[in-house]
Amino acid sequence: MKRIIIVDDDPGLRDAYGAILNENEYQLVFYSDAMPVLNHEFERPDLFLLDKQLSGVDGLDVCRFLKNDKETSDIPIIMLSASPAIERLAADAGADFALEKPFNINALREMVNNCLPK
Numbered sequence: 001m002k003r004i005i006i007v008d009d010d011p012g013l014r015d016a017y018g019a020i021l022n023e024n025e026y027q028l029v030f031y032s033d034a035m036p037v038l039n040h041e042f043e044r045p046d047l048f049l050l051d052k053q054l055s056g057v058d059g060l061d062v063c064r065f066l067k068n069d070k071e072t073s074d075i076p077i078i079m080l081s082a083s084p085a086i087e088r089l090a091a092d093a094g095a096d097f098a099l100e101k102p103f104n105i106n107a108l109r110e111m112v113n114n115c116l117p118k
Contacts, residue, residue, distance in 0.1 A: 002116050003027045005042060007034055007062065008051040008080070017049065020105050021112060034062045045075060047115050052081035052089070060093040067094035076115040 004026050006017050014030045021028060029042065034050075034057045036042055048066060052059040063079060066072040079090035079098045090098035097111050 001025075001027045002047070003029060003043065003045040004047045004049060004112070005029045005031065005037065005045040006049040007031045007037055007054065007059070008049075009033060009053075009055045010051070013051070020108055026112075033057075034059070037062060038065060040071065044072075046117065047112065048072075048075060048077045049112075050077060050079050050095075052079055052083060052086060060089055063090065063093040063095050078111055078115065 004021065006014065006028060008014050008017070009032050011032070014032070018028055029045065031037060034054050050059045050062055054062070059079060063077050066075065066077060076096040079086060079093070079095040080101055080103070081098070082101045083089065084100060086100050087098045096115060099108060099111060
């Protein structure tokens with residue numbers, strides 16, 4: 001089963017991700033802040049979903065950290081943000097994909113499926 005780490009400080013959005021991404025199809029691991037990710041306190045995932053606006057840290061900095069770390073540099077990252085500039089910002093930070101909130105549910109599912117190895 002593919003493991004997805006989702007970092008978002010909004011509990012409502014974490015619930016929404018759980019509903020959108022079938023938990024029977026994926027093992028979803030939720031964090032309300034980036035500290036477990038920054039401290040490598042996780043089992044290696046197949047994908048990261050990172051919110052740009054996190055409590056205490058910018059999600060783009062977390063993305064840069066993951067992409068510059070040899071342990072996690074090959075793991076795909078999808079950045080999520082309400083910022084209309086998220087695609088450019090995410091690309092500059094090394095993210096593989098970006099999605100502007102509010103997003104289309106099917107677009108998120110398709111992006112996740114495209115990121116995960118078959």
